[in-house]
Amino acid sequence: MNKIIAFLFLVLGIAASAQDGYWQQDVQYRMAIDFNAEQHTFTGNQVLTYTNNSPDTLHRVFYHLYFNAFQPGSMMDVRSRTIADPDPRIADRINNLQPNEIGFHKIDKLTQDGKKVTFSVEGTVAEVQLAQPLLPGKSTTFEMKFNSQVPIQIRRSGRNNEEGIDYTMTQWYPKLAEYDRDGWHSEPYVSREFHGVFGTFEVEITINSKYTLAGTGVVQNPEEVGHGYAESAPTSEKTTWKFKAENVHDFAWAADPEYTHLNTTLTNGTELHFFHRNDSMINENWSRLVPFTEQLFNIMNDRFGAYPYQQFSVIQGGDGGMEYPMCTMISGTGSFGGLVSVAVHEAIHNWYYGVLASNEQKFPWMDEGFTTYAQNLVLDSLFKRNRLNPHQRSMQSYIGNALSVSEEPLSTGADYYETNRAYGSNAYSKGCVFLVQLSDIVGQETFDRAMISYFNQWKFKHPTPQDFKRVMEKAADMELDWYFDSWIGTTKTIDYGIHTVNSNGKKTTIEIERIGELAMPVELTVKSEKGTEFIYIPLEKMRGAKPAPEWLKDNWKQEADWPWAYPFYKVQLDIPLESIQSIQLNPFEKIADTNPKNNLFPSSNISFPPNE
Ligand SMILES: [Zn+2]
Structure with a gap:
């Protein structure tokens, strides 16, 4: 082929596969944490290089300070006590926390490229006035020294939870808020759902050597840490664990001195790690979970796109189930069926949340609903149920809510639903039904192909409903705005x-x-x-x-x-x-x-x- 023509093909090929005008910010975190397990506190030094890929000049940035939610009188506390149908797992527990049980982040020092910046903290958000405006295409480095106290576990994050896990460290560090095509997203931590900036996390955690750690990313110094990552055992009183993760938008970890650590490798090379407490019933269920998790990854890779990271960890976090990049924190006790179901759900979030990182605050159904859809299919296959309609429960849950007074549009933001019930039914069930119906509109084979091209086109990005719609429209050669607009934006029903x-x-x-x-x-x-x-x-x-x-x-x-x-x-x-x-x-x-x-x-x- 003529070289010029070949070059043109190359250029046109790239243009056709890129999203018009899409950009996103970039973060490179380097954090050194010194953990005091007697006091449940830690100090942190965070060096954060931030690249502004937007067309806009930025004069300020925001940090999430999630631990501040676990204080009496916080928005999370008041909301959980005043919502019409309170979550009994939270209720008034935050209001009853003592000073040595609350969570907090305190920023001791913050500079931008060596210059001091001014900042103010309101609840769970710090607003930072930049010392120098950040121009389009430029990078800047923030250096923060902070100290934090780990709260008694209330929801998702904290210490000493019901199942006895010492530390579930999620939403645990000052985290830069995302600025995307839709502007700033400095949501206060009221209840649920997150949005973050993609980038690289290099995290060093120095902690008492008795702890086994598990988390996002890959341990860089297995020989030094031992605990199932390598045969060797640490000899000093404290050990520094070095984690690294690339192409992720958050970093979570957990620590317990009694974790049993199992691992296995899939035929495609992905490593799976499991961390659970040593208890006869838990041990039995978790060893049975291993082959189910292997199958789950194989099904997901085939049907929804290839898991792109080197490893994944299933961690007994001790409180329900919650997704994080490259890992999940789940409850370890309970029935085997329940364990598989929650592990499957949370692992699938690495496709819908981890890799396809839609803004969960604005579009909670794009991670919960899509995950529920895949979960229904995977569980049907894992337990060989072969149901005509594996989504029947999601359908019934949606219809029940749609016919009730609590129904609100699917476009409602995660924290802004009037009731927890409406959030749950919408995000999980109506979001799942959205896909079931879409597969019927465009045809199952077209739908299945489009789900994989959606994954490949939008991986490591923040797709919106509009972006998803265009992928489906192109795959099906159809107009679909009538469906997306009505199903997402209204409470209209079908009969x-x-x-x-x-x-x-x-x-x-x-x-x-x-x-x-x-x-x-x-x-x-x-x-x-x-x-x-x-x-x-x-x-x-x-x-x-x-x-x-x-x-x-x-x-x-x-x-x-x-x-x-x-x-x-x-x-x-x-x-x-x-x-x-x-x-x-x-x-x-x-x-x-x-x-x-x-x-x-x-x-x-x-x-x-x-x-x-
Ligand atoms: Zn979920």
Whole structure:
């Protein structure tokens, strides 16, 4: 090939695969932590090189100081006591913390390129006025000295939790807030969900040698730390653990003197590590968890994109389950089924949260809902259930909430829901149903392909719903704004029903009614003496149609488009009414039809006028 043409191909190829105008900030953290396990305090020296890849000049930056949430009177405390349906795990526990039980971060010194900066702290956020404006394309280095106290564990983070884990160190260091295409995100720590800047973390933790540590990244000095990373055992009173992680947006760790450390390596080379307390029941469940986790990674790599890091750690953190890059903190006790379920859910977050790092505060459903979708499929496969609809529980949970007064739009920010119930149902179930229905709209094979290209195009970035929509639209060659806008931005629901079934001699006419406000493509099966026929009615606004699934090709019939404003649609069948055994709308249950009673014929709910 001519060199100039080859060069043009190269340039055009790059242009076609990049996201127009996309940019994101970059952080390089180097932290040295000196930990005092008697006092539950630590000092930190944090050197942070920050690169401004935005087109804007920055005059200030923000740091999250998450531990400050665990103080009486904090936003988290007041919110957890005043929300309509308080989380019983928190309730008034923060309000009752004593001074030696609270959490805090205190900034002792902060400079920018050696110059002192001024800053103010409000609750869980520090606002820093830069000594020098940070111009587009430039880097600057902040150096911070801080001291912190680890709170009694209330939620996710802290010391001495119910299961007896000494330290679950999550949201544990002053963390730079993200500035992205959407502006600053200096969310105070009220309840849940995070957003961070991608980059590199080099973290050195000096702590009493009796502790085994587990966390984000790869241990750089296994021979010095021992504890299952290497045969050798440390001999000095304190050990310095050196962790390094690249292409991550957070760093978490945990420490306990009684961790049992198991590990295994997948055929593709990914190392899996497991850390749990030494107890006969826990030991048995956790050794059984190892092969399940191996299978989980193999399924996820095949179906949703290849896990890109060298290792992953499943850590008994002792409080529910929570995702962090390259690791998860989960409860260690309870049934084996529960353990697998939570480990699967949290590990999958490394795809939806860790690698595809959508802003969880704004779009909690893009990590919880997408994770729930994959979790339902993985659990179905791990436990060989082969259910027709592995998402049925998510569907039922969504419909239950959609028909209740607590329903709020999916576009609500994570901390801004009126009730914990609405958050839970929306983020997990409505977010999952969003994908189930989308797979039905574009067709399962197209959807599966698009999920992998979404992963590959957006990995190590912050995709928004719009970015996801464009990937799906291009894969399906369809318009999808009607679905994204209504499902995410409104509480409109779906209900189709069989209105009438009429006989016209040798033919039959089915009249379908759109009762719900949200229009969707419609599928129905007609069972007769001739066999089963699948009828598909695309929505006009899709400007396209999904292909017939391979296994249904011979019995598949596509009707004319349905323009959404029409409440009724007629389907003509070349089958006499008396030979029809049944008609069913939404036969695969992939659409969250809020009233399935009117989906069946014959049924007492359907009017069935005699032949006129
Ligand atoms: Zn989750």
